[in-house]
Amino acid sequence: MRLLAFEVLRAVDERDAYANLVLPPLLKKARENPGFETRDAALATELVYGTLRRQGTYDAIISACVDRPLREVDPPVLDVLALGAHQLLGTRIPTHAAVSASVELARVVLGDGRAKFVNAVLRKIAQDDLETWVARVAPPYDEDAEDHLAVVHSHPRWVVSALWDALGGGRAGIEDLLEADNERPEVTLVARPGRSTADELLAAAGEDSALPGRWSPYAVRLAEGGEPGALDAVRDGRAGVQDEGSQLVALALARAPLDGPDARWLDACAGPGGKAALLAALAAGSGARVLAAEKQHHRARLVERALAGNPGPYQVITADGTRPPWAPGSFDRVLVDVPCSGLGALRRRPEARWRRRAEDLEGFAPLQRGLLREALGAVRVGGVVGYATCSPHLAETRAVVEDVLKGRGGPAAGAEWIDARPLMPGVPALGEGPDVQLWPHLHGTDAMYLALLRRTV
Ligand SMILES: C[S@@+](CC[C@H](N)C(=O)[O-])C[C@H]1O[C@@H](n2cnc3c(N)ncnc32)[C@H](O)[C@@H]1O
Numbered sequence: 236m237r238l239l240a241f242e243v244l245r246a247v248d249e250r251d252a253y254a255n256l257v258l259p260p261l262l263k264k265a266r267e268n269p270g271f272e273t274r275d276a277a278l279a280t281e282l283v284y285g286t287l288r289r290q291g292t293y294d295a296i297i298s299a300c301v302d303r304p305l306r307e308v309d310p311p312v313l314d315v316l317a318l319g320a321h322q323l324l325g326t327r328i329p330t331h332a333a334v335s336a337s338v339e340l341a342r343v344v345l346g347d348g349r350a351k352f353v354n355a356v357l358r359k360i361a362q363d364d365l366e367t368w369v370a371r372v373a374p375p376y377d378e379d380a381e382d383h384l385a386v387v388h389s390h391p392r393w394v395v396s397a398l399w400d401a402l403g404g405g406r407a408g409i410e411d412l413l414e415a416d417n418e419r420p421e422v423t424l425v426a427r428p429g430r431s432t433a434d435e436l437l438a439a440a441g442e443d444s445a446l447p448g449r450w451s452p453y454a455v456r457l458a459e460g461g462e463p464g465a466l467d468a469v470r471d472g473r474a475g476v477q478d479e480g481s482q483l484v485a486l487a488l489a490r491a492p493l494d495g496p497d498a499r500w501l502d503a504c505a506g507p508g509g510k511a512a513l514l515a516a517l518a519a520g521s522g523a524r525v526l527a528a529e530k531q532h533h534r535a536r537l538v539e540r541a542l543a544g545n546p547g548p549y550q551v552i553t554a555d556g557t558r559p560p561w562a563p564g565s566f567d568r569v570l571v572d573v574p575c576s577g578l579g580a581l582r583r584r585p586e587a588r589w590r591r592r593a594e595d596l597e598g599f600a601p602l603q604r605g606l607l608r609e610a611l612g613a614v615r616v617g618g619v620v621g622y623a624t625c626s627p628h629l630a631e632t633r634a635v636v637e638d639v640l641k642g643r644g645g646p647a648a649g650a651e652w653i654d655a656r657p658l659m660p661g662v663p664a665l666g667e668g669p670d671v672q673l674w675p676h677l678h679g680t681d682a683m684y685l686a687l688l689r690r691t692v
Contacts, residue, residue, distance in 0.1 A: 236275050237340045240282035244314040247586050254283050254586055286321040287585035288417050291389035293320040295372040300359040312349055315341045319357045324365040388413035393593045401627040415675035416581040422457040423479050427516040430473035439466050450662045451482040472544050477509045480673045480680030485513040487658035488570050488621035491687055495617055501566040502527045503556040503610050506534025508541030519547025528554040557605040564615040571610035573603045575626040579682030596630050603635045611648045614690045622686040627672050632684040649692030655685050
């Protein structure tokens with residue numbers, strides 16, 4: 236299993252692969268071996284995800300145990316060391332087993348010489364526990380709070396800084412948020428309204444294997460190890476896998492008060508189709524028609540798959556939301572769930588935090604503003620636009636909306652804020668509004684952002 240975990244780490248490192256895409260086929264192949272057991276898959280998954288998430292902390296510790304800068308250590312050696320450090324400091328694997336298995340792995344993939352080096356470094360690491368190591372290698376909080384948090388909670392410093400700016404408050408909140416990013420998220424299902432119910436999913440999953448959602452009436456949370464694909468309703472598309480934050484965003488847009496007709500809904504950035512499928516199910520209940528648009532053709536196919544079987548009228552098209560084929564003012568409700576840095580979903584993609592750069596934000600901003608501007612153009616006067624991101628970064632959330640409302644970088648939009656908080660009834664800690672920022676540590680959801688706007692002229 237350690238070899239398999241190593242292969243995934245190399246793929247992530249060498250070809251920017253996504254661990255959650257590389258790991259499953261390797262596990263599938265491994266399952267064909269007669270000796271393979273379910274706990275082997277659990278171990279490999281834990282080794283890969285845990286090592287990637289805690290990489291910042293482990294790098295700081297490894298750095299204290301080698302006599303040259305880490306950039307001068309070969310990446311495959313670093314991967315073996317990080318895997319070893321995770322076993323020693325982040326799992327209950329006994330020390331001798333963690334060291335000997337890592338040295339054996341090093342022998343196979345790196346050769347005898349470098350296996351000796353791995354042995355020496357891991358023996359040093361094994362001398363103390365995680366807490367002692369972190370106290371030694373992290374700069375004191377009072378000297379450099381962001382650097383301290385970056386090492387202790389294994390996030391790049393610029394991400395700590397951006398998340399803290401968005402969250403506000405003192406040390407406790409940001410520490411809780413950073414730790415929540417290091418937890419494996421629950422698998423949450425959505426029972427698409429009119430097609431299945433949360434009760435049906437709960438009954439099918441069994442009492443011990445599922446819980447109702449916290450905030451969405453359509454959500455069901457699976458216990459660890461729960462397999463969504465084992466449920467009929469998921470297999471035939473009446474339910475799906477969807478974070479509760481995404482459900483709340485779609486629900487809030489559908490619930491926003493509207494005068495006049497309410498018959499035409501648009502999802503302008505629909506791929507892969509999670510929110511579009513929930514919107515389409517809600518629209519079917521109220522007699523509205525949904526157009527789901529997505530720029531990338533292959534992702535539009537995913538939207539088609541997500542919407543298949545929807546009881547109400549819908550259409551999926553491949554279209555660029557910044558150069559829309561629809562006439563201005565054609566819709567009553569529009570969702571624009573824009574491409575973003577994904578800093579709100581770090582729990583799901585263990586390698587993402589190390590791959591993103593602060594400069595990426597500059598690339599997203601003009602597209603985000605353009606998509607929001609066109610979304611406001613697509614809705615009729617009096618209609619509602621929901622601007623959503625899966626990032627809490629202020630440059631992608633409030634700043635984009637304010638730029639568009641105030642006409643920075645384009646004509647000012649004739650629109651006003653709608654308070655989104657009452658449209659998420661029962662959800663606590665929604666801040667001062669009118670927009671809403673959800674948080675993993677407060678709501679158990681991804682850090683989704685939602686601004687609701689009503690077109691005025
Ligand atoms: C954050 S994802 C949307 C997630 C989706 N709403 C869901 O819940 O499943 C953003 C999507 O916008 C698409 N996209 C990017 N640029 C676009 C554009 N100019 N017009 C339309 N879609 C675009 C991306 O391909 C991506 O699928």
